[in-house]
Amino acid sequence: MTAEQALGELTNLDYCSLLDLDKAAKAGADGIGPRIEALGYCGAHATLDGHGVDLIVGSLAGASADPGRVTDPAKTLDQGLRVENTGAASDYSCIRYLTFADGTHLMADTDFAPQITATANQLARLCAVDTAVLDG
Secondary structure: OOOHHHOOOOOHHHHHHHHHHHHHHHOEEEOOOEEEEEEEEEEEEEEEEOEEEEEEEEEEEEOOOOOOOOOOOOOOOOOOOOOEEEEOOOOOOEEEEEEEEOOOOOEEEEEOOOOOOOOOHHHHHHHHHHHHHHHH
């Protein structure tokens, strides 16, 4: 499935319709603020374990953008869709991509704001929120 087949006309994409704050809350984020629409993405502020976090969905890009993406073997999708990550570890953020059959990809980014050096447990909880946002 291509990005246009899944999302419709890409020039009119409403990123805020893709940011599922209920799923983020169920994954552990709380104090979630309203969606904030911006050019090319949608975001919201929340807290996780007492730390501020930013939830972002957007940055639709073509196949050649964001090189180094690695397919997540834990997420199996059909119709040519795949979940990818940056392939690099971070101690303050989780970034995942929903990649379509045509190589176009949509980013979900959840990070501590301000940046902190997260513990392994905090990072796992942050990534669980990011996964919930991308699954939404």
